[in-house]
Amino acid sequence: MAYEREYEKLRGGVREIYRLKLEGYTDKNIAKYFGISIGAFQNAIEIDGVVKDTYDSAMEILCAKLMNVVMNRALGTDGATDKEGNPIPPDHNLAFRLLEKIDPRFRQKEEKRALITIEQVIREVSAKKGEVVEIDMATTEVKDG
Numbered sequence: 675m676a677y678e679r680e681y682e683k684l685r686g687g688v689r690e691i692y693r694l695k696l697e698g699y700t701d702k703n704i705a706k707y708f709g710i711s712i713g714a715f716q717n718a719i720e721i722d723g724v725v726k727d728t729y730d731s732a733m734e735i736l737c738a739k740l741m742n743v744v745m746n747r748a749l750g751t752d753g754a755t756d757k758e759g760n761p762i763p764p765d766h767n768l769a770f771r772l773l774e775k776i777d778p779r780f781r782q783k784e785e786k787r788a789l790i791t792i793e794q795v796i797r798e799v800s801a802k803k804g805e806v807v808e809i810d811m812a813t814t815e816v817k818d819g
Contacts, residue, residue, distance in 0.1 A: 680714040681722050688728040695732035748772050 684691065687708060694704050705715035718725045746752035750764030773780040 680708070680710040681718050681725070683708050683710060684715070684718050684725045685722065688724060691725065691728050692732045695729060696736055698736065744768065744772065 690707070691704060694707060699707070701715055701719075702712050705712045708715070719729050720726070743752070747754065748765050748769035750762065754762040756762055770780070774782060
């Protein structure tokens with residue numbers, strides 16, 4: 675294996691991977707901490723079960739902590755104050771964006787439109803039949819070709 679030594683370093687340092695990820699370190703910085711390339715680190719996450727499980731567990735906890743911070747800001751329960759010491763109200767925009775992500779009832783519904791003209795349909799049908807089509811605004815004429 676090309677990255678065998680790097681994998682051994684990471685397997686021996688899974689506690690450090692866990693700690694660093696929980697502290698918000700980027701993958702690049704974690705790789706640098708272990709003295710390996712970012713490619714070797716990302717490859718280890720994909721291939722090595724111990725490293726992957728450790729990394730995924732730390733990411734899950736980090737995401738939960740970040741979600742709590744965002745939720746508290748959205749709800750206005752984070753204790754944030756302005757320059758005068760007045761509580762900052764809930765962030766309605768953030769709250770709505772969170773609802774769009776976590777509750778299907780609030781997701782934006784995308785309109786799906788077919789952008790095709792009648793002329794394009796006639797050309798496609800005619801091309802499949804081997805016919806030549808002339809399109810005029812007043813009349814549409816199909817000629818055998």
